[in-house]
Amino acid sequence: MRMVAALLVLAGGVVSGSPSPDHRLMLGATGQTRQETQQREIETGHRLDGVRVFRRWDERLFDGNQQWAKKTGHTVYLSIKSRRLNGAKLKWHDIATARPGSPLWSDMQRQANEIKQFGALVYVVFNHEPDARTSAPMGGPADFVAAWRHVVGTYRAAGVRNARFVWTMTGWAFTAKAGGGLTRADQYYPGDAYVDDIAADSYNWNTCHSASGTWQSPSQLVDPERRFGLRHPGKGLMLLEWGSVEDPSRPGRKAQWLRDMARLLASSPYRQFRAALYWDDRHTGQKVNSACNFDYRTSPDALNAWRSIATAPALAARTACDLGDCAKRPHRRSRLPLLAGGAPAAVILTGLIAFGIHRHRKAG
Numbered sequence: 001m002r003m004v005a006a007l008l009v010l011a012g013g014v015v016s017g018s019p020s021p022d023h024r025l026m027l028g029a030t031g032q033t034r035q036e037t038q039q040r041e042i043e044t045g046h047r048l049d050g051v052r053v054f055r056r057w058d059e060r061l062f063d064g065n066q067q068w069a070k071k072t073g074h075t076v077y078l079s080i081k082s083r084r085l086n087g088a089k090l091k092w093h094d095i096a097t098a099r100p101g102s103p104l105w106s107d108m109q110r111q112a113n114e115i116k117q118f119g120a121l122v123y124v125v126f127n128h129e130p131d132a133r134t135s136a137p138m139g140g141p142a143d144f145v146a147a148w149r150h151v152v153g154t155y156r157a158a159g160v161r162n163a164r165f166v167w168t169m170t171g172w173a174f175t176a177k178a179g180g181g182l183t184r185a186d187q188y189y190p191g192d193a194y195v196d197d198i199a200a201d202s203y204n205w206n207t208c209h210s211a212s213g214t215w216q217s218p219s220q221l222v223d224p225e226r227r228f229g230l231r232h233p234g235k236g237l238m239l240l241e242w243g244s245v246e247d248p249s250r251p252g253r254k255a256q257w258l259r260d261m262a263r264l265l266a267s268s269p270y271r272q273f274r275a276a277l278y279w280d281d282r283h284t285g286q287k288v289n290s291a292c293n294f295d296y297r298t299s300p301d302a303l304n305a306w307r308s309i310a311t312a313p314a315l316a317a318r319t320a321c322d323l324g325d326c327a328k329r330p331h332r333r334s335r336l337p338l339l340a341g342g343a344p345a346a347v348i349l350t351g352l353i354a355f356g357i358h359r360h361r362k363a364g
Contacts, residue, residue, distance in 0.1 A: 025265055026050045026075065026317040027310060028277040030241075034068045036282070043297065046310035049318050052077045052240060052277045057107060058084050061114045070120045075320050077166070077240060077277060079125040080111065082138055082147070092127075092139035096146035108151060112158035121162050121320045123275075125240065126151050128168040129201055131176075131184050141187035148190040164196040164325060168240050171202030174224035185228055192232060197274065200225045201241035204257060208245050208292040215247060218261040222270075229272045236323065237272040239265075241279035243294030246302070255301035258309060266314030274323045276315065278306075 028050020031037035041048055051074045055061050066076050082090040090104070098104035115122055129135060130144040138144070152165050173184040189195070202221040207213045222239070229237045242261070247253040265273050280295040296306035309315060317323055 023266065023268070023271050023314060024317040024322055025273055025315050026275040026277075026323060027315040028052065028075070028077070028275065030054075030277070030279050030282075031069070031074075032065070034065045037065075037069065037074065043303070044310045045307050047318075048310070049073070050075050050077055050275055050277045052079070052279070054079045054081065056081050056083050056085050057090055061111060062118050066118070070118065073319065075121070075123070076118075077123040077125070077275070078115075079128045079168070079240075082127045089137045092130075092143035092147035096143065096150045098150065105154070108154045109158060112155045112160050115155065115160050115163050116158070119162065121164065121325055123166045123197065123238075123320075124155075124163045125166045125168045125199070128199075128240065129170050130188055131173045132170055141184075144188055145190045149194050152190070152194045165194065166197040166199050166238060166240065167195045168199040168201065168238075171200040171221055171225065174200060174228050183224075183228070192234065195232075195235060197236040197238055198225070198229055198232060199238035199240040199275075201279070202239060203242065203294065204244035205292065206245050206247060215253070218257065218264045222261075222264065226270060226272065233272075235272070236274040237270075238275040238277075239273070240275070240277050242276060243279055243296075245292055245294060246298050251299070252301045254298065255305035258296070258302065258305040262309040262312050262315060266312065274317070 026049050028048045029037075029040050029052065031040065031048070031051035032053060037048065037051055051066075051069050053066060053076055055078065057080065061078060061080070062076075069076055082092060082095060084090065095104055095108075098108065115124065126148055127135065127138070127144070130138070130141075135144075139147075148167070155163065167188075167190060169185050169188060173188065176184040178184050178187050200222070202225070204216045204218075204221060205213050206215050221242075225237060225239075229235060244254050244257045261276075264270060265276060278296060280293075282295065297303050320326065
């Protein structure tokens with residue numbers, strides 16, 4: 001029976017295996033193409049595991065670039081904007097009320113099928129930054145909430161099991177007051193049942209966006225999202241866009257800002273954070289404006305700081321599994337592992353136990 005006990009311990013150990021409790025985040029950046037991701041990794045001198053991809057409503061969600069990312073073990077963070085390829089903006093109300101047979105419903109079915117066929121786990125964002133001015137023509141908070149719920153519900157009903165839904169606001173939304181003790185973020189939140197992770201796009205603009213702007217530390221930018229997350233303890237937190245400009249009056253300040261952000265995210269109060277994906281607009285071919293350059297290559301100091309961040313142990317999550325999001329395996333008949341020859345451990349254990357009982361009775 002000692003052999004049986006040993007096998008039970010082995011089986012229990014395999015089944016109960018879980019991601020390390022260490023606080024680790026996934027580092028990444030925008031990567032619309034394979035070439036962009038590879039170039040960033042050359043610049044960084046290190047692998048960047050998270051890849052942020054932007055798509056419009058009627059655009060194919062995955063192409064050869066994302067297939068390459070899947071094959072090489074990168075994790076895709078997919079944003080789907082409610083805007084057509086021709087620039088037309090879709091009303092959230094129309095998406096929320098789309099019924100079977102309608103063109104918008106058919107679009108959602110196509111999207112769901114593409115996500116399923118992709119196979120690997122994907123972090124999906126519907127219309128990031130709904131609170132931004134550019135999203136105003138699409139509707140108000142109630143319209144967005146209804147559209148988000150309908151999109152997520154439609155995907156789930158279509159059998160999507162390899163997606164986590166990441167609700168993504170501007171960093172400003174977590175501080176902007178909306179009345180009644182609520183923030184703008186509260187107004188746009190679809191509810192815990194429809195959200196897997198909570199994300200923000202947070203930037204240190206300094207004065208590049210407005211002459212009245214000020215330099216903001218990482219904690220000033222990110223802590224409002226952290227506090228929001230405390231009210232939703234079962235959700236992971238993410239930075240799906242983040243960055244800083246240089247301070248012309250203080251060389252090296254951006255480099256220190258980058259290092260401070262890495263230390264902040266690694267600290268215990270920020271244990272809910274799971275991913276940090278840097279953003280700059282090189283994939284568009286244009287900067288936001290001449291003064292707002294978030295690229296980590298704006299100075300040698302900034303680039304060196306970025307390279308040091310990429311080697312930080314707290315930013316060493318390599319796969320979705322490291323974040324606790326291992327893909328679920330459907331139709332799993334037994335919680336016990338398969339042993340040599342493919343036989344379920346349960347079958348072997350049953351036989352061994354019966355053999356042991358038989359020997360015990362015979363000896364008696």
